[in-house]
Structure formats: C-alpha cells, structure tokens
Amino acid sequence: MADRFTTITSQFTGSGLGRDSLIFWVLVGGLALLGGLLGDSYVRHIFILVFIWCIVISSWDLILGYAGIFNYAQLVFFAFGAYGSAMLSIHAGLTPLLAIGAAALVGAVIGVLVAVPSLRLKGEYVALFTFAVHLALPPLIQQGKAIGMGGNTGLLGIPWLNLFGFQVSSIDKLTWYWVTLAFGAVCVYLIYFVILRGRMGLAFIAMRDAETFSQAIGVNEYKYKLLAFVVSAVFTAVAGGIYAHYTSVVTPKVLGTEFFLMAMVMLAIGGMGRFPGAIAGVFIVVIGNELLRSFDDYRLLLLGVAVVLTVIFFPEGVAGAFKPGPAKEPAQDR
Amino acid sequence: MTQIIEILLSGITQGAVYCAVAVGLSLVYGASRILNFAHGSLYSLGGFLAWFLVVGHLNLPLWLAVLIAIPILAVAGIGIERLIIRPLRGSANWKINTIMVTLGLAFIIENGLQLVFGPGTKTIPAFTEGVLEIGGITLSWYRIWIFAISLGLVAALEYFLSATRYGQAVRAVSQDMQGANQVGVNVNQVFSLTFALSVVLTGIAGILLAPVFLISPLGGWAPFLKAFVIVVLGGLGSTKGAFVAAFILAILEAFVIFYIGPSWAMPAWLVMLIAVLMIRPKGLFGVWEN
Numbered sequence: 001m002a003d004r005f006t007t008i009t010s011q012f013t014g015s016g017l018g019r020d021s022l023i024f025w026v027l028v029g030g031l032a033l034l035g036g037l038l039g040d041s042y043v044r045h046i047f048i049l050v051f052i053w054c055i056v057i058s059s060w061d062l063i064l065g066y067a068g069i070f071n072y073a074q075l076v077f078f079a080f081g082a083y084g085s086a087m088l089s090i091h092a093g094l095t096p097l098l099a100i101g102a103a104a105l106v107g108a109v110i111g112v113l114v115a116v117p118s119l120r121l122k123g124e125y126v127a128l129f130t131f132a133v134h135l136a137l138p139p140l141i142q143q144g145k146a147i148g149m150g151g152n153t154g155l156l157g158i159p160w161l162n163l164f165g166f167q168v169s170s171i172d173k174l175t176w177y178w179v180t181l182a183f184g185a186v187c188v189y190l191i192y193f194v195i196l197r198g199r200m201g202l203a204f205i206a207m208r209d210a211e212t213f214s215q216a217i218g219v220n221e222y223k224y225k226l227l228a229f230v231v232s233a234v235f236t237a238v239a240g241g242i243y244a245h246y247t248s249v250v251t252p253k254v255l256g257t258e259f260f261l262m263a264m265v266m267l268a269i270g271g272m273g274r275f276p277g278a279i280a281g282v283f284i285v286v287i288g289n290e291l292l293r294s295f296d297d298y299r300l301l302l303l304g305v306a307v308v309l310t311v312i313f314f315p316e317g318v319a320g321a322f323k324p325g326p327a328k329e330p331a332q333d334r
Numbered sequence: 335m336t337q338i339i340e341i342l343l344s345g346i347t348q349g350a351v352y353c354a355v356a357v358g359l360s361l362v363y364g365a366s367r368i369l370n371f372a373h374g375s376l377y378s379l380g381g382f383l384a385w386f387l388v389v390g391h392l393n394l395p396l397w398l399a400v401l402i403a404i405p406i407l408a409v410a411g412i413g414i415e416r417l418i419i420r421p422l423r424g425s426a427n428w429k430i431n432t433i434m435v436t437l438g439l440a441f442i443i444e445n446g447l448q449l450v451f452g453p454g455t456k457t458i459p460a461f462t463e464g465v466l467e468i469g470g471i472t473l474s475w476y477r478i479w480i481f482a483i484s485l486g487l488v489a490a491l492e493y494f495l496s497a498t499r500y501g502q503a504v505r506a507v508s509q510d511m512q513g514a515n516q517v518g519v520n521v522n523q524v525f526s527l528t529f530a531l532s533v534v535l536t537g538i539a540g541i542l543l544a545p546v547f548l549i550s551p552l553g554g555w556a557p558f559l560k561a562f563v564i565v566v567l568g569g570l571g572s573t574k575g576a577f578v579a580a581f582i583l584a585i586l587e588a589f590v591i592f593y594i595g596p597s598w599a600m601p602a603w604l605v606m607l608i609a610v611l612m613i614r615p616k617g618l619f620g621v622w623e624n
Contacts, residue, residue, distance in 0.1 A: 070429075070433065117608055117612060120611060120612065120615045123429060125611075125615065127369065127433050128369065128566070132604060132607055133604065135555050136559070136603070139600045142597075143597065257441060257552070264434065264437060267434075268438075298449070300445040301441075301445040301446055303441070304439070304440075304442035304444075305438075305442060307434060307435070307437070307438030308418055308435050308442065311431050311435045312421050315422075315425060315426075315431055
C-alpha cells in the first residue's frame with residue numbers, strides 16, 4: 001500500500017507510515033502493560049470504556065472530520081451493533097465473537113439505509129436527517145418489544161464473551177482490558193492508518209475540501225460517500241457489540257442524552273479531522289467524566305458547557321496543538 | 335363523517351402552532367443559514383417560564399405571564415446570537431461549528447431546566463374551558479383560541495417581513511447577505527433580530543401547547559423534530575413553505591394518531607421526513623444553496 005503513494009508527499013499518504021505505525025503499536029503495547037500494572041478494577045473499567053469509545057469516535061471522525069459529511073446518527077450504528085449482537089446471541093444462540101462479527105454486517109446494512117436518503121441531501125440537511133433518525137429510534141425500539149428488543153427495560157443477561165472456550169465474565173476486568181484494547185487498537189489502526197491514509201481517505205479529504213474539483217478529477221462522490229457511511233457504521237457497530245457483551249445489558253439509554261453529549265464533547269475537545277486529536281479527546285473526556293462523578297447533578301450541564309466553550313474558544317480542539325499551521329479547511333463557503 | 339371532520343379540525347388547529355415553531359426555525363435559517371438545534375429546548379424554556387410565572391411561584395394571569403415572557407425570550411435570543419453564534423461566523427468550518435454549538439446549547443438548556451424545575455412534567459391550566467358544538471362536531475374552545483393566536487402571530491410576522499423597513503432588511507439579508515451589507519443593511523442587527531423573533535415564536539408556542547402536551551425538560555425534541563420536518567417539506571428558509579407544510583403534516587399526524595395510535599406519531603413523522611427527502615429533497619418552495 002505504502003509504495004503506491006511514495007510519489008505523493010502529503011501527510012495523508014504513506015510517507016512516514018512505518019514510523020507512525022511503530023509509534024502507535026509501541027503506545028498500544030505500553031497500554032497493554034499498564035493494564036497489568038493497574039491493580040484497581042475501577043480504573044481498568046474506565047480504560048475499557050476509553051477503548052470502546054475510541055472505536056466509536058474514530059469512526060465518527062472518519063465521516064464527520066475527514067469525509068466532511070454531517071452525520072449525527074453515529075450512536076444509531078452503535079445501538080444497532082449492540083442490539084444486533086445481543087439479540088443474535090440471546091435469541092439465536094450465536095457465540096458472542098460471531099455475534100459481534102454479525103453486528104458488523106448489521107452495521108453495514110444500517111449504514112447503507114441511513115446513507116441512501118442522506119446522499120440525496122446537502123450540508124445541514126444531512127445533519128438534521130441523521131439526527132432525526134437518532135431521535136426517532138428510541139420509540140421504535142420500544143415498539144420492537146414484540147420482536148425481542150426488550151422495550152424500555154432493554155435486554156438483560158447477554159452472554160459473556162467466549163474466547164475459544166474461555167468464558168470472560170464482566171467481573172474479569174483484566175481480560176476485558178486486553179480484549180477491548182486489542183479491538184480498539186486494531187480498529188483505530190485500520191481507520192487512521194489503512195483507510196484514511198489510502199485511496200479512500202484521499203478521496204474523502206478531496207471531497208471535503210473541494211467538492212466540485214474532486215468530481216472534476218474523477219472522484220466518484222456517490223461511491224465514496226456511501227463507503228464513508230458503511231465503513232463508519234461497521235466499526236461503530238463492532239464497538240456496540242463489544243459494549244453489549246461487556247456490560248451484558250443494553251437499554252435504549254445508549255441513545256440517550258448522556259452518550260450523545262459525551263461523544264460530542266470528545267470530538268469537540270479532540271478536534272475533528274486531525275489524527276491523534278479525536279483519540280486524545282476520548283481519553284480526556286472519559287477520564288474527566290469519571291472525575292466529575294461527584295458533581296453528578298451538574299455533570300451533563302457541564303458537558304454541554306464544555307462543548308460550547310471549546311467550539312468557540314478552541315475550534316481545533318486538542319488536535320490544534322499536534323499539527324500547528326494553517327487549517328486545511330476552505331474559508332467560509334457561503 | 336363527523337369523525338373525519340373532527341380529526342381534520344384537530345389537525346388544523348395543531349398545525350397552526352407547529353407553524354409558529356417551524357416559521358421561527360426557518361426564519362433564522364433563511365437569514366443567517368444557521369440551523370438552530372436549540373430551537374426545541376427554547377420551546378420548553380418558554381413553557382417553563384410561563385409555568386413559573388403562572389403556576390409555580392407568582393400566580394400571575396396567563397396574559398401577563400406571556401407579556402413578561404416575550405421580552406425575556408427576545409433577550410435570550412439576542413444573547414444566544416451575540417455570545418455563541420457571532421464569534422463563530424466567518425471562521426473556517428462555521429457550519430459544523432454552529433451545529434455543534436447549538437446542539438451543546440440545547441443540552442445546556444435541557445439540563446439547566448431539569449436542575450431548576452426537576453425532571454417531572456408540568457402543566458399550565460388552559461385559560462378557557464368548554465367546547466364548541468356545531469352539527470355534532472365538537473371542538474374545544476382552547477384549541478380554537480390557540481389556532482387563532484398562532485395564526486395571528488404568523489400573519490403578524492408575514493406583515494412585518496413584507497411591509498416594514500426592518501422586515502425588508504431581513505428579506506434582503508436572506509436573499510444576498512453581501513449585497514445587503516453593501517447597500518448599508520446592518521447585517522449583525524438583522525441576525526440578532528431574527529434570533530429574537532424566532533425564540534419568541536417558539537417560546538409562545540411552548541406556552542400555548544403547555545395545557546395540551548405537558549412541559550418537560552426533555553420535551554423539546556419532539557416539536558423540534560416536527561418543526562424540522564415541516565421546514566424541510568416547505569423548503570429551508572421559506573416561511574411560506576413552512577406555513578403550507580405545517581398544515582399538511584399536522585393533518586396527517588392527526589389521522590395517524592386516530593387510526594394507528596399516538597405512540598406511532600413520532601415514527602410517522604420520520605417516515606414523512608424520509609418520504610419528503612426522497613421525493614423532493616429541497617422542499618416545496620426551497621432552492622439548493624451553493
């Protein structure tokens with residue numbers, strides 16, 4: 001893959017891929033060791049959440065930050081992944097690893113279903129449509145009680161992860177730490193190093209920065225925007241599946257205000273479309289959110305304030321600190 | 335037959351209130367190309383403001399509460415535009431940033447209301463009782479009143495936009511911001527004005543519907559989604575389109591609620607949204623922005 005792009009010197013191509021990958025995997029290895037050293041299962045639990053969120057946020061960053069599609073249905077993909085995996089393992093008796101794989105397929109289908117109407121729309125119409133899907137889903141899930149979606153109380157007793165005969169209970173935080181780290185690292189690597197540095201990523205950035213021009217040089221807009229939805233949905237659905245088997249409960253709460261706000265704060269603080277930014281945002285927000293637990297009544301309010309303040313005062317988020325220089329986005333386009 | 339007329343009438347009265355919410359959303363988008371995701375939570379804010387003045391603490395009559403609420407809502411609208419929208423205008427990525435900021439604001443208002451008033455639902459007693467009966471068709475007087483008030487508001491807005499100097503400035507900015515700026519229209523003032531009007535409209539709608547639907551901190555998303563579907567069908571930025579679409583969709587909603595059940599109302603709105611987007615994505619009266 002790297003060879004094909006050696007003639008193009010852009011930060012998004014293969015140049016420096018080996019070095020950056022090495023740094024990435026060394027950091028992942030460091031985190032894996034850290035998991036063994038951390039004795040406290042509560043701290044491990046927080047890191048497990050961080051790793052799951054990393055998958056969701058990097059997929060959202062892919063579609064929102066890199067492809068420039070205003071998709072706000074990210075948690076819809078997450079919910080379908082979680083429900084799909086849970087229902088397949090409860091009702092169809094699929095082993096959880098297979099169910100997570102099937103959740104990826106469910107994600108792909110949902111990605112296409114959300115993408116097809118969205119692709120007929122532009123700009124903020126997409127934002128509103130996708131957000132409307134998000135808002136309309138909880139009542140649909142309640143209606144779905146008849147087909148085994150559990151209604152308001154959600155699905156309980158989702159089977160534990162079965163790693164080749166070894167049952168991983170939710171209490172076994174250390175194994176879960178490594179499992180989620182492995183899933184998270186592979187997904188993040190695939191998204192940022194393979195997909196976004198490859199042809200697809202270049203097409204996304206071209207469409208985002210210069211829509212008409214990219215079409216003129218032959219980027220198939222429909223195909224790549226559809227791909228952006230599908231890829232993003234597949235990874236997010238996998239994260240949803242892992243989450244379902246980790247917590248062993250899925251309720252319509254995954255589409256509630258708290259999850260959505262958390263995801264928004266992560267992207268706002270991390271910064272969109274600049275690689276380590278969104279991931280840094282996940283670490284900051286999940287850990288910060290746990291530190292704010294003692295202010296539980298005010299926590300959601302503070303998260304909302306955090307979104308507004310960071311967007312106004314630090315529109316590039318943490319990512320602004322990683323890659324100084326002029327912003328890649330075109331000036332005001334109205 | 336009378337049943338169908340009753341459903342039709344309930345849809346029409348409902349449609350007038352939706353129209354007030356949707357026109358506010360459309361007005362701001364038309365002038366400043368900003369989609370205010372906090373529109374629904376401002377609807378709840380209006381309801382809670384009136385509840386506070388009428389039921390909760392001060393026991394004022396409703397008309398006085400509305401008179402007090404209007405300047406508060408207008409100032410809130412101007413404040414939102416000044417403090418969180420204006421700093422972003424003209425920056426790179428202003429579109430995505432304003433979406434983020436208004437969504438964040440929606441959650442701030444929502445959770446703020448929940449902290450102040452508690453998570454439960456509240457209601458304001460209707461200011462008029464009784465029903466009107468003509469030939470077997472019954473319609474509550476309250477519904478007739480909110481129909482008349484909402485229509486009056488929307489008509490006043492239309493008059494303002496078409497006949498007054500400030501209204502013409504708003505229309506000039508909607509059509510061509512730069513051109514308007516060059517001929518001396520104070521664009522920032524127009525943005526503040528549209529925000530103030532929009533918040534007042536949605537807030538009053540929140541007050542009017544408080545006796546029909548209950549008010550709750552998270553209750554703003556349903557009217558927001560409905561207003562959005564209306565605005566999309568009418569065409570983003572077109573107040574006339576929103577007017578027509580509000581009645582079409584409210585009547586459809588009334589039939590869905592009667593024949594299929596109230597829990598299907600929201601899914602039905604989503605289906606209508608998808609249908610509209612698939613058939614005519616730019617809406618009845620809309621044009622694509624470039």
